[in-house]
Amino acid sequence: MRGITSLGRAGVLGMNARNLDFIAEYNKRALYPLVDDKITTKELAIEAGVTVPELYGVIEFTGQWEQFVDIANKRQSFVAKPAKGSGGGGIMVIGGVAKGGLRKMSGAIIPWQDVRFQLNNLLSGMYSMGGSSDSVLIEERLKPHSIFKDLAFGGVPDVRVIVFRGVPVMAMLRLPTAESDGKANLHMGGIGAGIDLATGVTTRGVQHNELVEHHPDFETEVTGFEVPGWDEILELSARLGAHIGLGYVGVDIVIDEVKGPTLLELNARPGIAIQTANLRGLVPLLEPIHALDSIPDDPIARVAMAKANWRGQPLEPFQIGTLADASD
Amino acid sequence: MQRFQLLFLVGGLVAIGLGIFLFKIVALDFPLTPDRDADSWTIEAKVSFEGQDRPVSLRLALPSSSSGARIVDEDFIASGFGIETEGDGELRHAVFQRRSQTGRAVLFYRASLYQLDLSRRAGSNGEVPEAISDYRRRDRRRAIQENATPLLLALDSILTDALERSADEDSFISQLAKLSSDTTDERVESLIDGGPPGLNQAADRMVFLLNAAGTPSRVVSGIRLTTETRSVPLERWIEFWIDGAWVPADPITSEPLDKSRIVPITYGGAPLVDGEGFRRLAVSFAIQRNLETALSRAMSRGAEAAPFLAAVSLLNLPIDMQLVFRVLFLIPIAALLIVLLKQVVGIPAFGTFMPVLIALAFRETQLLTGMILFTFIVGAGLVLRIYFAQLKLLLVPRLAAILIVVTFLMMAIALFGQAFNFQLGLSISLFPIVILTMTIERMSTVWEEAGAKDALQKAGGSLVGAAIGYFIITNDFIEEMVFVYPELLLIVLAVVIMLGRYNGYKLTEYRRFRKLAATAG
Numbered sequence: 123m124r125g126i127t128s129l130g131r132a133g134v135l136g137m138n139a140r141n142l143d144f145i146a147e148y149n150k151r152a153l154y155p156l157v158d159d160k161i162t163t164k165e166l167a168i169e170a171g172v173t174v175p176e177l178y179g180v181i182e183f184t185g186q187w188e189q190f191v192d193i194a195n196k197r198q199s200f201v202a203k204p205a206k207g208s209g210g211g212g213i214m215v216i217g218g219v220a221k222g223g224l225r226k227m228s229g230a231i232i233p234w235q236d237v238r239f240q241l242n243n244l245l246s247g248m249y250s251m252g253g254s255s256d257s258v259l260i261e262e263r264l265k266p267h268s269i270f271k272d273l274a275f276g277g278v279p280d281v282r283v284i285v286f287r288g289v290p291v292m293a294m295l296r297l298p299t300a301e302s303d304g305k306a307n308l309h310m311g312g313i314g315a316g317i318d319l320a321t322g323v324t325t326r327g328v329q330h331n332e333l334v335e336h337h338p339d340f341e342t343e344v345t346g347f348e349v350p351g352w353d354e355i356l357e358l359s360a361r362l363g364a365h366i367g368l369g370y371v372g373v374d375i376v377i378d379e380v381k382g383p384t385l386l387e388l389n390a391r392p393g394i395a396i397q398t399a400n401l402r403g404l405v406p407l408l409e410p411i412h413a414l415d416s417i418p419d420d421p422i423a424r425v426a427m428a429k430a431n432w433r434g435q436p437l438e439p440f441q442i443g444t445l446a447d448a449s450d
Numbered sequence: 451m452q453r454f455q456l457l458f459l460v461g462g463l464v465a466i467g468l469g470i471f472l473f474k475i476v477a478l479d480f481p482l483t484p485d486r487d488a489d490s491w492t493i494e495a496k497v498s499f500e501g502q503d504r505p506v507s508l509r510l511a512l513p514s515s516s517s518g519a520r521i522v523d524e525d526f527i528a529s530g531f532g533i534e535t536e537g538d539g540e541l542r543h544a545v546f547q548r549r550s551q552t553g554r555a556v557l558f559y560r561a562s563l564y565q566l567d568l569s570r571r572a573g574s575n576g577e578v579p580e581a582i583s584d585y586r587r588r589d590r591r592r593a594i595q596e597n598a599t600p601l602l603l604a605l606d607s608i609l610t611d612a613l614e615r616s617a618d619e620d621s622f623i624s625q626l627a628k629l630s631s632d633t634t635d636e637r638v639e640s641l642i643d644g645g646p647p648g649l650n651q652a653a654d655r656m657v658f659l660l661n662a663a664g665t666p667s668r669v670v671s672g673i674r675l676t677t678e679t680r681s682v683p684l685e686r687w688i689e690f691w692i693d694g695a696w697v698p699a700d701p702i703t704s705e706p707l708d709k710s711r712i713v714p715i716t717y718g719g720a721p722l723v724d725g726e727g728f729r730r731l732a733v734s735f736a737i738q739r740n741l742e743t744a745l746s747r748a749m750s751r752g753a754e755a756a757p758f759l760a761a762v763s764l765l766n767l768p769i770d771m772q773l774v775f776r777v778l779f780l781i782p783i784a785a786l787l788i789v790l791l792k793q794v795v796g797i798p799a800f801g802t803f804m805p806v807l808i809a810l811a812f813r814e815t816q817l818l819t820g821m822i823l824f825t826f827i828v829g830a831g832l833v834l835r836i837y838f839a840q841l842k843l844l845l846v847p848r849l850a851a852i853l854i855v856v857t858f859l860m861m862a863i864a865l866f867g868q869a870f871n872f873q874l875g876l877s878i879s880l881f882p883i884v885i886l887t888m889t890i891e892r893m894s895t896v897w898e899e900a901g902a903k904d905a906l907q908k909a910g911g912s913l914v915g916a917a918i919g920y921f922i923i924t925n926d927f928i929e930e931m932v933f934v935y936p937e938l939l940l941i942v943l944a945v946v947i948m949l950g951r952y953n954g955y956k957l958t959e960y961r962r963f964r965k966l967a968a969t970a971g
Contacts, residue, residue, distance in 0.1 A: 128967035129955050138793060139953040211899055239842045248845050309900060331962070397966060 133403025135394055140370075144408065148287070148369025149390055156366055157388040158251055160205045160259055163366075170365035172358050173384045176262040180205070184242055190260070191234075194219055199263045204244045204256045212249030214240060215263060228276065264384055267350055267377040275300050275339040281317070281355055281375045281383075284392055284404070285363030287417050290356050290428040291407045293317040294399040295324055295349060300339050308395050313337060315344050316400030319432035322352025328399045355383045356428060360421040362388070410437050456951060460944045467940030474935065490740040491519075491675050493713060495559040496770065499728040501551025506531075506727035511716045512542040513561060513672065518709025524561035531557065540717060551727065562740060565675075565710035601644035604637035609663050619665070619692060626663065627704035630656050648719070653686040653701035666691040670698065671722065672714040673735050674707075680770045682735045684722065687712070736770045764933060772933075777813075779932040780923040782939050784809060787922055789949050791915050796956025798904075798911040800892045805912050807885050809919030817920050821913065824886070827859050828909070831890035832897075839894070853887045 129136065135144075156162050167174045178200055179193045194200065194216070203213040214237075218225045223233040232240075241258060243249070250256040266278050273279065277298030284292045294314045301311035308314045313334060315324040327334045327344035337344055349355065359373040362385065372392025378384045397404055410431060411417075418424055418440060427440040474480040497510060512535070515521045526533050531546040546557055608629050616622035631652060632638060641649055641658070648654040653669045660667035667690035673682045687707060689696045698707040698714070716722055723733060764775050784806040791797045791805070799805055812820035834855050838848050860883065889912070897905035922928060932938055960967065 127955060127960075129960060129963055132963070132966045132969055134955070134959070134963045134966050136953070136955040136959050137796070138956065142951065142953045236842070242844065246845055309904065311901075331965075333965075398963060401966060401969060403966060 129403075133405040133407075134397055135404035135408070137394060139405075140394055144286070144370040145391060149371070150367070153367050154390050157368065157371070157390045158206055158208075160203065160207075160387060161257070163385075163388050166366055167362060167385045170361050172362050173378075173381050175201070175264055175384060175386075178260040178262065181241065181245070181258040181260065184245055187238060187241070190241060193260050194224060197260075200260055201263045202241070202244070202258055202260050204247075204249045205259050206247075206250040206254075206256050207244075208249075208251050212240075212244050217263075264376045264381075264386075265379040267379050269350055270297075270377075272340045272342040273337055273344065273347065274298050274306075275337070276303075277305055278376055280306050280386055281349060281377070282392070282396060283355065283359040283373045283375065284396060285359050285371050285373055286408055286411050287369050287414075288360055288364030288421070289411050289417065289424045289431065290319060290359050290363075291411065291431065292396055292400055292402070292404060293319055293355075294396050295347070297327075297337060297344065299329070299337070308393075308399075313344060314395065314399035315347070316396075316402070317349060319356075320429045322349045322355070323347065324349070326399070326401060331398060350377055351383050353425065356425045357421050358383050358385065360424040360428065364417075364419075364421070364424070406434075407431055456947065460948055463940045463944035463947075467937045467944070470937035471935050480934065491563045491565070492738050492740055493561050493563060493673070494736045494738075494770065496734050496736070497557045497559075497723065497731070498554065498733075499731045500554050501548075502727060502729060503550060503552050504727050506546070506548045506551045506555075506725070508546045508557075508723060508725040508728060509543045510546070510557075510559065510733075511720065511722050512544055512559065513563075513713045513715045514540050514542050516709060516712075516714055518711070519563045519565050519675075519713060521561050522564055524559070527558040527560070528555075531555075540714070545725075555728075563675075563713065599644065600640045604640040604644075605659075605662055608637050608641075608659065612663075622663070623660070623665065623690065623692075623699075624704045626659055627656060627702065630659055631702045651686070651701075653688050654719070656688050656701050656704070660688070660690050668718050670714045671716045671719075672712055673737065675711050675713065675737060678738045678773065680736050680773045682737050684715070684733075684735065689714075689717075734770075736773065738773065764936065776929055776933050777810075777923075779936060779939065780929060781806065781810075782942050783922055783928060783932065784919045786942050786946055787919055788915065789946050791918070793949055793952055794954075794956060796958035797915060798908045798958075799915050800889055800896075800908050800912050804885060804889065805915030806919050808912065808916035809923055811885070812916060812920040813923055817917060820920075821917070823863065824913065824916075826863070827856060827886050828890055828893065830859055831856055831886065832894055835890055835894040839898075849887060849891055852890055853883065856883045856886050856890070 156166060161177075161180060164174050164177060178197055179189065181190050181202075190202075198218045199216060201213065201215050204211075207213070214224075214232075215227050216224045217227045217229075220231050223231045224237050225231050244258045245256060247254050247256045264278060266274055270279050274297050279295060279297045282294050282296060283290050294316050296306035296308065297313040297315065298306045299311055299313060303310065306312050308328075311330065313327050313329045315327045317323070318325050324345050324347040327337075329338070334344065336342060355375055355377075358375060362373055363371050366388060368388075368390055370390075370392070372389035374386040374389065375383050376386045394404070414437060418427065423440060427437055430440065431437060475482060493513060495510065497508070499508070512524075513521065526544065526546075528546055531548045534545045534547075536543045536545060544559060608626070612622055612625040612629055615625045629635065630638065633642075638655070641655065645655075645658060649658055657667045657669050667688055669686055670689050671684055671686050674685055686701065687698055688701045688704075689698045691697075698709060698712055699705060700707060723731060764772055767775070785803070788803060788806055791799070792802075808820075808824065811824075814820075815823060831852055835848075835852055838851055843851065889909075893905050893909055896908060
């Protein structure tokens with residue numbers, strides 16, 4: 123099958139194969155709540171020594187409105203999001219407290235009444251997986267690295283890394299556009315830029331499944347861009363992917379002006395569009411790792427392995443035994 | 451291990467399904483294309499009642515062989531009851547008796563009928579009936595002269611009118627029917643007011659007039675053999691004696707009815723059920739076209755050769771249950787379709803089984819009407835949903851509000867249909883409003899979160915899925931096949947399980963990743 127069809131020859135990972143051969147095979151169902159609940163994810167990330175946005179507070183009931191207002195007044199700038207939300211739905215990004223309400227990043231003011239209504243919506247689980255009632259996370263608003271000034275329109279760009287058995291296999295940079303309304307979401311019109319995993323330099327940009335050379339809002343080139351702190355990003359992903367226990371996971375990272383690479387969230391069912399952004403199929407990258415008996419414990423070793431894998435080099439030298447021999 | 455288990459399971463299912471199927475075809479000679487025999491029907495009467503802790507005696511009027519249809523086989527299912535049949539010819543009854551009955555009881559009567567060729571009109575068999583009165587001639591005149599009541603005057607006037615406008619017996623009857631059916635006519639009104647009770651019914655009035663005119667006639671209750679259904683209404687029509695034979699006719703138009711399409715049960719307004727010792731009586735009739743005689747022959751052969759197979763055949767169930775299973779067995783086929791569309795084709799749609807549910811609704815409305823209704827209601831619902839979102843309502847109340855509005859939309863469509871004479875009939879009430887509501891809600895969230903393109907794509911995908919599903923579940927051949935050979939559903943199950951392990955590409959992924967495919971050359 124793999125060799126017969128055009129997609130098979132290109133090594134494309136299809137939705138069915140992703141679900142059966144990777145998610146069902148490597149991701150234990152019982153671990154899903156760890157990534158589906160952003161509060162748990164944050165705790166695990168801290169445990170693993172990964173930088174996360176600071177947690178300002180958690181709102182669990184509508185009765186905690188006063189507490190919410192207190193946090194807003196104290197912090198001024200923050201993000202409120204449903205703990206079990208998905209796809210970025212229901213997130214409120216607040217730049218400051220104004221007279222009569224909260225100021226959005228665009229400068230528009232949301233009246234207190236509407237803020238309260240939105241908070242109730244989030245608590246009732248309107249944007250949450252499964253639709254059950256939820257709690258709301260209030261956390262630090264990350265400020266994108268100034269290098270993205272002319273690459274991200276009205277929102278925060280992030281890096282999505284697919285991590286398989288703790289080894290990063292593919293990555294892309296997601297850039298918000300005016301069309302995507304400041305969201306780094308590909309199917310809403312954001313740009314996905316493939317990243318050379320070995321060097322951290324973007325190779326091509328894709329918007330709406332079509333190749334793009336320039337960011338439509340700035341006319342800046344999206345290819346040949348060097349993602350800052352690339353090795354740190356890879357190490358963060360490798361460390362976290364293994365710590366959380368999920369074999370096949372999407373790690374979303376924001377590069378903060380002050381804190382550097384910071385974990386945004388994890389995804390137990392990462393999409394397959396990343397292949398279009400990289401113009402490369404996932405299967406040839408996943409299969410060598412799938413074939414390995416063991417994976418090194420050291421995240422640094424796994425990053426080295428990831429780079430070799432990207433270049434198509436054999437992975438055997440990186441396995442535990444050989445690695446130990448080499449260090450002797 | 452898991453893989454081996456799967457192959458074993460799938461292989462077993464296919465082997466059993468195919469085995470039974472082939473055994474039926476090869477050894478028992480079941481017909482592969484079970485055509486229906488248009489001339490043969492089964493009628494089933496279901497009588498349910500509640501006992502009152504005392505002796506029950508229930509007399510049920512039975513259909514009788516008429517000149518158009520002959521009863522060839524009949525039986526009863528009434529455990530615990532003594533059964534006797536009385537009378538013959540046109541007047542037949544079954545008497546069910548029991549010493550004491552507590553609680554609910556259900557009795558079944560089932561009969562097979564063959565429609566007869568009516569190339570010749572049935573001759574006079576039996577005595578010539580007499581009209582109850584003969585007002586047409588001198589008696590009427592004398593009565594009017596002696597006692598000019600409004601009833602008699604009205605009767606006289608109607609009959610005279612009809613007589614003047616007609617040339618022969620046939621045209622007299624049709625003129626009379628025309629006059630009788632016009633209830634705004636003052637004379638008809640005085641007939642209803644002054645005549646015997648029941649004349650507000652078209653059939654009774656026509657019979658009264660015909661008898662008054664000297665044409666023997668009577669009211670008949672029975673059922674019409676039109677389409678298969680679980681619940682046929684008991685209908686009333688008239689019969690009049692002309693040229694030495696009873697002619698069944700429509701009470702309003704006096705058009706003769708096709709004798710092979712009617713099954714008379716009671717005459718002259720006699721009750722369908724009488725007796726004592728019961729209450730909360732309910733009687734319903736179901737009719738079904740019989741399967742081809744080849745199949746019933748095979749069935750009886752199967753009963754000897756393989757009693758187990760015959761015992762588990764659905765053809766042994768009561769007819770109303772059989773009709774339920776005819777629909778129920780289509781659902782696995784539709785589920786298979788969904789699996790194919792989702793896993794192999796990759797068509798976008800709302801929900802998992804929503805297209806099947808929509809297709810089931812289309813079964814009642816017909817495809818085109820269904821599509822139009824669906825598009826209209828979902829479209830209108832979306833507009834309202836946007837409005838409700840502006841009001842900032844919470845999720846559950848908002849859903850409830852949309853549900854209520856959808857109910858009103860249905861009402862509006864029904865009234866609109868009535869006004870413009872669209873025959874929507876019952877179909878609209880069977881359109882699942884909850885499914886529509888969920889569709890509206892899902893579509894609007896997708897619209898908000900992923901944009902109009904995604905939402906419309908998914909709505910279109912759902913409709914395409916529903917349309918394909920519609921053609922599958924309305925296909926007579928498929929319906930017949932799974933009903934006669936339910937073992938084929940085991941093979942469907944095997945295919946579905948196999949597809950559960952399908953890790954190949956979806957067809958739509960060829961388009962999605964066409965750029966990548968191009969790199970492979």
